[in-house]
Each structure stands twice: as structure tokens, then as C-alpha cells.
Amino acid sequence: MKRRDFLKACTICGVGATLGVSKKASGASFEGYPERMGVLVDLTRCVGCRSCEAACNREQQLPAPKASFDDQSVFGKKRRPTEWAYTVVNRYETEREGGPVYRKIQCNHCNEPACLTSCLVNAYTKTNEGAVIYNPKVCIGCRACMVACPFNVPAYSYSSAFNPVVKKCIFCYDTRLKNGKPPACVEICPQEVLSFGYLNDLIKIGHERIREMPDKYVDHIYGEKEVGGTGWLYLSGAPFDQVGFDTTIGNEPIISNVKEFLGIIPMVLVIWPALFTGFHLLSTRNQSHSHHGDPHSDQEVAKP
Amino acid sequence: MNAVTHWLIGGVLLMALTTASADSRAKNMPDSINLDSMEHLYEKVNFNHAGHIRLIKDCAVCHHHTTGTLVEDTNCVRCHNNSGATAVVTCKGCHSAQPFSAETIRKNRSNLKAYHNDKLGLKGAYHQNCTGCHVKNGGPTGCQDCHPRKKEGDAFYNAGEQAPKAQEKGKSRGNQ
Numbered sequence: 001m002k003r004r005d006f007l008k009a010c011t012i013c014g015v016g017a018t019l020g021v022s023k024k025a026s027g028a029s030f031e032g033y034p035e036r037m038g039v040l041v042d043l044t045r046c047v048g049c050r051s052c053e054a055a056c057n058r059e060q061q062l063p064a065p066k067a068s069f070d071d072q073s074v075f076g077k078k079r080r081p082t083e084w085a086y087t088v089v090n091r092y093e094t095e096r097e098g099g100p101v102y103r104k105i106q107c108n109h110c111n112e113p114a115c116l117t118s119c120l121v122n123a124y125t126k127t128n129e130g131a132v133i134y135n136p137k138v139c140i141g142c143r144a145c146m147v148a149c150p151f152n153v154p155a156y157s158y159s160s161a162f163n164p165v166v167k168k169c170i171f172c173y174d175t176r177l178k179n180g181k182p183p184a185c186v187e188i189c190p191q192e193v194l195s196f197g198y199l200n201d202l203i204k205i206g207h208e209r210i211r212e213m214p215d216k217y218v219d220h221i222y223g224e225k226e227v228g229g230t231g232w233l234y235l236s237g238a239p240f241d242q243v244g245f246d247t248t249i250g251n252e253p254i255i256s257n258v259k260e261f262l263g264i265i266p267m268v269l270v271i272w273p274a275l276f277t278g279f280h281l282l283s284t285r286n287q288s289h290s291h292h293g294d295p296h297s298d299q300e301v302a303k304p
Numbered sequence: 305m306n307a308v309t310h311w312l313i314g315g316v317l318l319m320a321l322t323t324a325s326a327d328s329r330a331k332n333m334p335d336s337i338n339l340d341s342m343e344h345l346y347e348k349v350n351f352n353h354a355g356h357i358r359l360i361k362d363c364a365v366c367h368h369h370t371t372g373t374l375v376e377d378t379n380c381v382r383c384h385n386n387s388g389a390t391a392v393v394t395c396k397g398c399h400s401a402q403p404f405s406a407e408t409i410r411k412n413r414s415n416l417k418a419y420h421n422d423k424l425g426l427k428g429a430y431h432q433n434c435t436g437c438h439v440k441n442g443g444p445t446g447c448q449d450c451h452p453r454k455k456e457g458d459a460f461y462n463a464g465e466q467a468p469k470a471q472e473k474g475k476s477r478g479n480q
Contacts, residue, residue: 045432047435054460054462055460064462065462067467067468068467070463070467181406182405186404187404190431191428192403192427192432198413201412208422212379
């Protein structure tokens, strides 16, 4: 192949790759599985009994807790899910009357999960039912998902010296969701803080509650739009930023911020090496026998 | 027969029916009700129906729009201002014991235009109705004031005798 042809081919390949990538990156946003389930959490109903924590512990066969689930002293500090507790309830004092607000935290099961996007080994799956599950056998414990998650949800089994993996709520997928049953926390909740159903229905129900009782609720469903929408939605009587929600995360799925970058990776890793190796080979072709210190080149020079 | 006679007969029949149903309701009215859906964790709650009737006197506080009282809730009034009392009186007649089972969800979904898709389940209805009133009127509000736990319940909540021991606490895991 002539040098000119090679360069031409490279240019065409490069342009093609770039176009292909940019086309993918600007593609329409994923609307989500139509039959996905969700949970609507109504913070105005929660009394902080921690039954959901106990139910999760039992259902997921987690080790016995450090303190009883009756122990209210845990509300002294703000907790986040751990490898031993996939859901925790926190207490917030707000400017609103009517006592403290309790908020249950667990994986929100995003429509476009950042954990899934960030996972190097494809351990994560977003199921048709809406659960974001993961395969611990594949997990290499890199913790990229912990960094990627906008809600700080995935926990890590730091206690395991040899096989630490990520741990988080899986919507009771294995034992309940895939059989059409609500997760354990929903079933135990005495106050019906948690409503389980089709996500699209829950969004309607949430708006209806706000419409019926505009004085009771903030006019917003947290999770309807945040980071591209989540499977777990929250209604609150107190402003969301006062009860531990990050109201600055925006409505763009996390993947939108990294999609273009991720699209470049194949080009950088596959096309560039080939391209630049080609350049290098071409530019050094004529000098290939004239390296300094090469005994053959000395001989060649000496010959005539 | 003219139209007036028709109306008269109809009216008399209607009155007779209403009286009869009211009577039968009174006859079937239980003095106490066993709430045992959480029997695997808690002792049965023996709800003293007669006692609450003596105390509150107004059936409509719990039996909204069922026992002859008109609809009072402002949201319900929008459509049911002129609706009569419904035939169903029991709580579980409207509030499903399994509000999130696949079957209930399917049923709710079959008519998406229905307004009553967001009806509380039985457990939620009890707790919200009872606790709300108890808080206002000084009734018992602690969980175990109404339903003491069984041994299984203590195990479930890691409470009582099954609470984690202090020694274990010392060598236990980090923050939880």
C-alpha cells in the first residue's frame, strides 16, 4: 500500500469512527421499561418505627444488628446504608410544625443507573421490573459505582479481607419482586408510608395526593425527574433540602455527563494506537536500517 | 294505578329496606374485633368496638360514609355530596388487607380512570385512623400499648430478651 493510500484510509476510518460515536452520544434518552415497578415514599406518614429496617435485615439475611431495631438513639446521627443494613431511617428536625420528619434511605433504583454505567465488569443489571441488581460474583470491588451514585447508596464490605464487594438494596428482586410481590419493607410498614405499584401509576398517585392536599405537601415528587427519574419516589411536607435530599443533582441522567467521554474510549484505545503506530512505521520506514549503535548499519557504511 | 301510587309503594318499600338493613347492621355489629393479620409477630389485638362506640358515639369518625352518615371529607364531597351511605360497613370491605399484591394492583389498573386507586390498605388505614385519634385524645400511642410482641416479634426486631448483648456491642462492627 502506498503511503498516500494508507493516510487516506486512516482519515476515512477516523472520521467514520468520530461520526459513529457522536451519533450514538446524541441519541434519544432511554424512556425506561414501561412495566417497571416503583415505590412511592410519603414522608408525611412515617413515624420512625424502623420496622422497614428490621424487615430488610430478615429478608436479606443480614447479620444481627449492633443495637435493637427498637433503639431510637440511632437517630442521633445521620446514617447511610451499609453492608449490614441496606436501608436506614434518619430523623430530621425541620422548620415545619408537627414534629420531626423521618426519611427512609435505600437504593432509589434509577431509570438510568450511574452505578451500572460506571461498572467496569458489567456486574449491574436494570431488570424489566425496575430493580437495579448486581452480580457479586462478578464484582471486583473497584468501588467505581460508589463514586458514581448520586445518592451515595452502594456500600462496601470493608469487613471482608479477601473478597470485598459492593452491597446494596436490590428491591428484594430475588425473593419478591420477580414474583410480583412488594419488597419486605413495603409489606411491613404499619403506616403505609411506602406504596408499591407500577412506576407510572405512582407518579400519577403522587401528583393526585399533592393536588388533594396542597397544604400538606411540597409540590414536588423527588425522583420523578431527578437524574433521569428513579424507581423510588418521595413526597414530603418539609422542603426536600431540609430532610436530607440533594436538590442540586439536576434532572439529567448521570450517563449524559459521561456518555461522550465513554464514547471516545473505543476510539482512543483502538483506533488511535493503530493510527499512530501506522504513522510511526511510515515515518521510520526509511530510517529502519540507520539506527545508531546498530552493528549492521556500521557494516553498511563501511562496505563501499 | 297512577304514578303517585307507584311512588308511594316505591317509597314505602325503600323505607322498609333501609330500616331492615339498619336493623341487621345493628344486629351484626360486633362488640369486639380480633385483628390478627400480624399474628406471626404480635399478639392479637382485641379491638373493643363497644367501648369505642360508647366513647366516641359518632360512627362516622371511623366508618366514613357507611353507617348512614353523609360524606364529610372535603375531597370526597366533590363527587359524593349526594351519595347515599355505601352498603359496605366493615373496614376490610374497602381497605384491602393486601394492598400491594399483584392481584390488587392488577385490579386497580384495570380501570385507570377510577378515582379510588390510592386507597389505603387495611393496616395503613387502621394505623393512620387509630393513631391520629389516639394522639389527639390521649389514647395509647406506643406500638406495644396496643399489640404486645410475641417471642418471634422480639426476634424480628432484635428486641427484649433477644436484644444484642452489651459485650457483643463492644466487639461489633463500625457505624451502623
